[in-house]
Amino acid sequence: HRMDRRTASLPALPTLPLIGNGSLFMGDTEPIGDPRDAQVVLENCLDKDVVYRFLRPWLGHGLFVAPVNLWKTHRKVLLPVFHNKIVEEYLGVIAEQADVLVERLEEKTNGKSFDVLKHVTACTLDIVFETAMGERMDVQHSPDTPYLRARHTVMEILNKRLFKVWLQPDCLFNLTRYARQQKDNIHVTHQFTDEVVQKRRLAYENKNIKNETKKQPEGKLPAVLDLLFGREIEFTNVQLREHIDSITIAGNDTTALVIAYTLVLLGIHQDAQEKVLQEQQQIFGTEKRGSTKEDLLKMNYLERVIKESMRLYTVVPIIARNIDKDIYLPTCGVTMPAGSGAVIGAFAIHRSTAVWGPNPDEFDPDRFLPERSHDRHPAAFLPFSYGSRNCIGRNFGMLIIKSILSSVVRSYKIEADDIGPLKIEMLLFPKNGHQIKISRRTS
Ligand code: HEM
Secondary structure, X not given: OOEOHHHHOOOOOOOOHHHHHOOOOOOOEXXXXXXXXXXXXXXXXXXXXXXXXXXXXXXXXXXXXXXXXXXXXXXXXXXXXXXXXXXXXXXXXXXXXXXXHHHHHHHHOOOOOEEOHHHHHHHHHHHHHHHHHOOOOOOOOOOOOHHHHXXXXXXXXXXXXXXXXXXXXXXXHOOOHHHHHHHHHHHHHHHHHHHHHHHHHHHHHHHHHXXXXXXXXXXXXXXXXXXXXXXXXXXXXXXXXXXXXXHHHHHHHHHHHHHHHHHHHXXXXXXXXXXXXXXXXXXXXXXXXXXXXHHHHOXXXXXXXXXXXXXXXXXXXXXXXXXXXXXXXXXXXXXXXXOOEEEEEHHHHHOOHHHHOOXXXXXOHHHHOHHHHOOOOOOOOOOOOOOXXXXXXXXXXXXXXXXXXXXXXXXXXXXXXXXXXXXXXXXEEEOOOOEEEEEEOOO
């Protein structure tokens, strides 16, 4: 296996430059880079760090930023909606959008390298919107809408605020043009989701009157939003909007990034791509159909590749929690006082020699073979965080990632040079984008 040379020479990342800069997390914040300490924090401190307050005007009390007491009751209600049995029902939607992606990529078979993330993001947006709110957006064919532009602007401003100290205090932020821009654009996104929520509530109420069964009118599957009506908690329209916005925001760019990183890695490591392809051929022969639940269960090697990709390129590189009671960290040997913050360096843990042996920067999917995993600390691999406040969409995310990669790899041979330098925003990005070259596979 070849080394990812450029990233191996990135000593700044594992030591978390963010802490050094002091720009993201001010005050009493302890960086944590050991799985045992991470486990203690993530099991005991379920409240989010104050740094996420910047997301409040947008996501309100949606699951991602909900204060811990509210989070407890709401997470219980949302959990069954993300159960495997339910999300597997969406495999048809995923396969359909994977087909569109494969078709859209055809125009890129001109031998030139291109940034694949944009294409993948349009695809995951279509999947996440249709499954979360029952809306067909068709971003893959019409990527430029007022809603998407507004959403993009809000994210840009939030990223600026997280990384520029002077934009953090409200009194200073409110003096900049960003404050107005943020307000206006948040308004646009709220309006969009509010309308969807109203529409679906009406459909739900009409259906109740007619006493129809679970299925939607034209035999359409119920979306996540539809499944949140008439539950143990009667959510208000605002609460529903906050949950749905949180889900579409937490679920989209993350999933797209994992797919894009994995495509680049497969382009760099031709031997791994060949093995993935062989596994696909064993499952599908030369068929181009979308993946079923049974197919996905057989993609063991692809799954190891995806895990190795999430380890090396941890798309959520840091996880920040509020320490709400004094806790003792066994490895550091310090007691963190209530009221301080903890930053779990997931990226750093994923590249630690103590956990992964002498060559942590080397791409080696077989690290995730069962016989090489069972001695590993349970919090050593935490792409979806760890403990009861981990990612609620992790199974759904894995289904999307596997299904899309399966379709793309069966249609195209991928080539790539190198990922190059990285930059940390809320998520982890390569500075030069996810550059790949593709050519049609002839079957
Ligand atoms: C590979 C894809 C994904 C990755 C790497 C990822 C990662 C994460 C991480 C690390 C957290 C915890 C953050 C923290 O503790 O601060 C989280 C939370 C969350 N994720 Fe994901 N996620 C992915 C896909 C998804 C999908 C597909 C959905 C939904 C459709 C989703 C919805 C959420 C929600 C709602 C939360 C908040 C959970 C809570 O606080 O109870 N994620 N995700």
